[in-house]
Amino acid sequence: MSDNTQNTQQKPGAVQTTGHAWDGDLQEYNNPLPRWWLWCFYGTAVFAILYWFMYPSWPVGDTWLKGLKVVDYVTVDKATGKEQQKEFRWNTRSQLLEDMGEAADNKQRKDMLIKVQAASFDQIVKDPKMMEFVRSVGKGLFGDNCAACHGRGGQGVVGMYPNLTDDAWLWGGHMDKIQETISQGRRGFMPAFGAVLKPDQLSDVTDYVLTLSGEAKPSEASDRGKEIFQGQIGGCYYCHGADAKGLPSQGSANLTDKIWEIVNIPAMKTPQEKKKAIEEFVAKGVNNTRIMPTWKGRLKDDDIKLLAVYVHQLGGAK
Template identity: 55%
Template sequence: MSKEKLQSHAVQTTGHAWDGDLQEYNNPLPRWWVWAFYLTIVFALVYWVLYPAWPLGKGYTTGIAKVTYVNSKGETVTTHWNTRADLMAEMNAAAKAQKPYYDKIAALPLEQIAKDPELNSFVISAGKQLFGDNCAACHQAGGQGVVGLFPNLTDDDWLYGGTLEKIQETITYGRRGFMPAFGSVFTPEQIDQLANYVLSLSGEKVDAVKAQAGNALFHSMDAMCFYCHGDDAKGRQDVGAPNLTDKIWLWAKVPAADTPEKKVEAVKTVITQGLGKGVMPAWKDRLKPEQIKLLAVYVHELGGGK
């Protein structure tokens, strides 16, 4: 290779030299990198003009970009761009897209909503969001509830009824469950007998003698447990009294107990202390009627509806 060609392939220097042979190479940045850098500067300048960017005294530059949305009072609001206003605008757009479906839901009976394939798809998607925003905090995201606090909505055990109409009624007006405390009414022995009887109803291992005595007490005029739970102990949906003959436990933490003794103690706790925390708020003033109808169908479809 000629000397001229070798020099053309050699790395060029800036012409500066130190100590005779220490030179500074001339390695310019890649052209694409330089242009990308310039573009970031242009982007920043445009962003500063359009959107809130710089502190300014007690305020900040708001930019020239605007957002228009309808607030909760039905008023049209136009303001500078910000994340809250942008979210409200997106929610307005979503509500507008959903309106034809909600109009159809409002006009149809519950049974027809559940049978309509197109509406059923909407119920699943919109119902999941409504349930997550308003119900999941208590009943959990999948509706499985929490033993001792909130009912499971995926089984077929319903305190007040699992039909579409009853679920709609429950969501609309709420529920307030109550069971009196018997700790000061019965002796510890009697409470022990009642607990054994209640557990025997669902096939749990109990003391047969105590269970027999508990049976008599359960159906006596002294305890009157049968008045709410029924002579057959299968509960009364008109007062929200649970079925005691299945293995579904809402208030007594029997499933978490790993010995027969602990199961008895779990039931004794409920009998002794009673229940006053079975409260579900009414949603008629928080949700629109068509949203409640949609939620009723969604909850019914979770698997436990009747």
């Protein structure tokens, strides 16, 4: 791209060029824009002008052009309780009000909601029509409010957020317990044993925990651990139960199944890794790190009830 000399070798009949050549023979064609491209270009200009007329657009002084498009929606007059048709210039809020009105107009849906409100949990579960409704509405509610932590399908994250699809429950899996969990929220708590137990006691009790789910065979060490678990020193039985199956009143985990809520045992390859992970967990405990928020006041009671049924059926509905 150095010198910029006049091109003198244009042949008649060839495509027109701009008449410049760079580096001796590099020329630039002088083609008109393709017709389709021009029409698209004019089209976008026309679209923009129409759009400015129809929808809110340019600022004018301390207000803005409101646009010609209107939406209709039904509101209930607070004083008289009567429904009124209202017309409003288009904006996202009036659009939302229109959409919500349409949803409420759907009589079938309204009737179904009333039916679910009045029914007991057992009645809902036995009625396929109500369950269909619960699944479709529940999915939306769950996606909006719960999926951020528990995952879209409710599968959770080991150590952080419980898996709601496995029919193992910290706080109880019956629908009224799940309703209570959602409504009141829950706070996982287990004391830190790092300062309470001596290192060899911590090691022994961990050996015992490993035998409970068949990860290790009983040994002398695990027998000593059992005494710690079931006795005053550890007092683990107090929250996990003497059978170590967990107590829903404490939100404690079942230690006898192969399902791990917090310590990710299935991800560990060697017995040493497994033991180390449990030992570290028991030493540290759980305090203020696993909090299920309260939803009462943030979600309608009906929605909480619906979610309780939805979550219950995610977990195999036993």
